[in-house]
Amino acid sequence: MAEQIDALLPQTQCTRCGYPDCRSYAQAIAGGREAINRCPPGGAEGVARLAALTGQAxxxxxxxxxxxxxxxxxxxDEAWCIGCTLCIKACPVDCISGTHKRMHTVIDADCTGCELCVPACPVDCIRLVPVSGERTGWQAWSAAEAATAQAAYTQRNARRARHKHEHDARLEAKAAAKLADLPAHTQHTDPVVIDRKRAVIEAALARARARRAADQG
Known part of the structure; x- marks a missing residue:
């Protein structure tokens, strides 16, 4: 049921429903924990579609x-953009192109109008413009566009998870190397200091392994 509900959502990932993404909202509806009228991008037509599927009024x-x-x-506004990359990090579908301290620009065809980049900008150089005239909700959006946005969001999350995994692995390797390089107890080395360092590093390794196990689980 959650998958069927998710398929009826516009996949803008705007979080206006109170959930981090469309999938989470769909799961809440399927679990009977949430109403079907919390998706402004889907509009009245979206509510009607969800009502027909779930049997709710x-x-x-x-x-x-x-x-x-x-x-x-x-x-x-490219003249005011400072290249902070905060809007890039906030965009759920990777539709903003740019690098650190370089001008950013929006890939129009991929933008879902989620609005999440606006509050992220520290210099207020992003504005939202209507592009569908009088058409609103699903009249201004299509199933194909929703599918494209969902795929982009999935790819973005997978890439970020991969980068995090690689980052954690690098930190774990550095910690393991430091642990291996600790000098043995000698008359010139304070054993208390060495033991304390070893305990700190071993604790960090344990936390890293626990996070990795949780991510893989």
């Missing part, structure tokens, strides 16, 4: 989550 959008509106596009 059609209801107005929850005003606490925002209002239905036209599709938005993020636009960066």
């Amino acid at each position: 059609v209801q107005p959008l929850d005003a606490e989550c925002g209002a239905e509106g036209p599709r938005l596009l993020a636009v960066i």
Whole structure:
């Protein structure tokens, strides 16, 4: 059921429903923990689709989550961009291109209008412009665009998980090397200091291995 519900969501990953992504919201609905009217990007049509699938009554959008509106596009004022990369980190679908201390730009075709880049910008150089005229909700979005956005979000998460795994592995290797390089107890080395260092490094290694096991589990 969660997969069927997820397939009816627009996959903008905007978090306006109160969940970190569309999949989490779908799981909450499937588990009976959440209402079906918390997705402004899906609009009234989205609520109707979810109602038909779940058997729940059609209801107005929850005003606490925002209002239905036209599709938005993020636009960066390149003259003010300082290249901080915070918007790149905030974008759930990797539609912002740029590097550290270099001008950033939005790949228009991939932008979902999630709005998450706006508060992330420290110099307020990102604005959102409507690009669908009077069309709102699913009238301004398509199943194909939702599928593309979902794939981009999945790829982004997989890449970040891989980078984190590689980073943790490097740190673990450095800690193991330091542990192996600790001098043996001699008359010129304080055994208390050595034992303390060994305990700290071994604890760090244990935490790293536990995180890796949790990620793989």
